[in-house]
Amino acid sequence: MSDDHLTVQVRQAGALSYQTDLLVLKYAQESHGVDREAATSLGVTPYRLPREGEHLLVDGTGVGAGAVLFLGVPSLDRFAYREIREFGRRALTVAAIERPRVRDVCLTLHGPGYGLDETEAFESELAGIADAVSEGAFPAGLRTVSFVEINARRAERLDALLKDMARIPRPRTGRPGSAVTIAGDDYRRLRSAGYDADTKEHAFVAMPFADSFEDVFHYGIVPPIRGAGLICERVDELSFTGDVVQRLKERIDAARIVVADLTNANPNVYLEVGYAWGRGVPTVLVCHQNTPLPFDVHGQRCLFYRSIRDLEQRLTREIGELLSGPGPV
Template identity: 40%
Template sequence: MTNNASGAMNLGFVVEVVEGDALAFETDVLVVKHAPTTSGLGAVMRKYLTEDAAMLPGASEYRVWPGTRNTRAEYILMVGAPPAWSMRYPQLRDLARRMLDALWEQGLDVRHMTTTVHGIQTAAGLDEVEAFRALLLGMADAYETGHYPPTLERITFIEHDTNRVRLFQQTLTQFLPTPPPPTVDKIDTATMAVMAGKQSFEPAYRKPEADDATPHVFVAMPFADAYEDHYYLAIQPAVRETGLLCERMDLDTFTGDIMDHMLERIRTARLVIAVLDGANPNVYLEVGYAWGVQTPTVLIAHEEQGLPFDVRGHRVLMYDRIYRLKQMLQAELATLLS
């Protein structure tokens, strides 16, 4: 329980994860980020809000617009951020704190805030669960300082991908075990919890967010919908069972600073898991670099996938079903990381 800077008392926020379209979701304020060369919801909203680049917020700024006919929000809050590829977990925590701080500073009378899970599907290559936890910790920071709208009751994270909705809903209740009171209206597709500062978190999840030194596994795989089940149903859960972060970069091409960042994450990884299906040239580039810097690799391929001569002499986990792939990875990781 905290006293907001306005003197109002707040018992916490209801936090929920909902599957849907953020533009079609009715809310008091839709919060997006603006980062140079960013894609996703922020890029979509830029087109709707202004054609004048000078009107967009800088990395430490924010701007508020009235809702547009393209959304069902009364207000749009755009918070400036550094380039997406450079955003790590501490920057995500700060971003979430600044979202609530901006609403408080503007004095907006809002009860319901909607946003997305930032930092995923970008060149940053972040672990999705840890990115979500960092955002929640940032909101808890704002709660503890009283820098949030005194009327705020509900924060909704909108996600359109079913696999990620399932992931975030599961981890939300792990992080925040207190359910909302029965009087709270619930959306059928939502999973809900109550947050009132860091003490609302399960003790294991109150620790500081990850940083670049936190042990991680780097996943090299084709950036295509056909491989999403490989990642969410086999690779990611097998890695997270070990306690390591699971990071992948969701891009087709890598250049400049993004390439340097990718190579650094491969060099510092405990190991690299590479999906060789489809003979993707980026994947082979990443595997070759991992071999060059002596980062251990786990190579996987479907049993019907032909392998080029330069990997035939290496151990490759050949799978036929995704559930068997998960079992194979669990056994392999247990051996390599023991």
């Protein structure tokens, strides 16, 4: 590896067991998932965790990292793509102050676990890293930034997204303001990642957040939506904090379309469909062919799919027709 480049990589591993110089975690004013586990393992009591805009560095004894850096960020209901980009930037700028000699920094991906678009979130966080490098605000000895992801399928998807973004040119001078040359189509789109998300149209997906639906979502629903130029979002009532119902209403109200999987007749999905209908949001219903529909929606148009591939093909055609037509489904 050339000294003029910073290598970014994805590793399938648990964040707390991964061997690194510095593990950077968010603290969204409440403990969630990995940051909760890290705080418990390290004996960090809640009152020590940082407020928004502040940070806390602790020794990593008890986990795989030499040290753990907690960054205080907005609560999850306010932690969207722009904030994810800022998190990526702060991860390196704060590390430059607190641990200037580290060679490896480890991050986790934020956003998809509570419903944000996986690709948009990853590009936003990666763009924040590029921001810090372009400012010359990163540890002088830094050589590798590792995204660790415990879910093997997500790790595969993130690794595929990197493509030729795996090496970020670093300023030769190391001074703030030194330019980073962004090369290739994948790099160019990082310039606006996170900043323009609010101006992009999105599709809201209503479906259970169950493991059995993960492949249906990521390989049957997400590709047709993103292929149509839309961000793909959903809301997980288990991971999200704050007023979940209000968040659901806001995202459905603002959606270009709603895609709802009625398989297994999940009551929350039907609630979201009813709200979308009431608000006049164009809605595409899909359902596995082995699931009978209840009377309430039996007469509605629904795409019955045999497999994930079949769903992707049918949904691609349906969304294409819907977005090119004058009215709702």
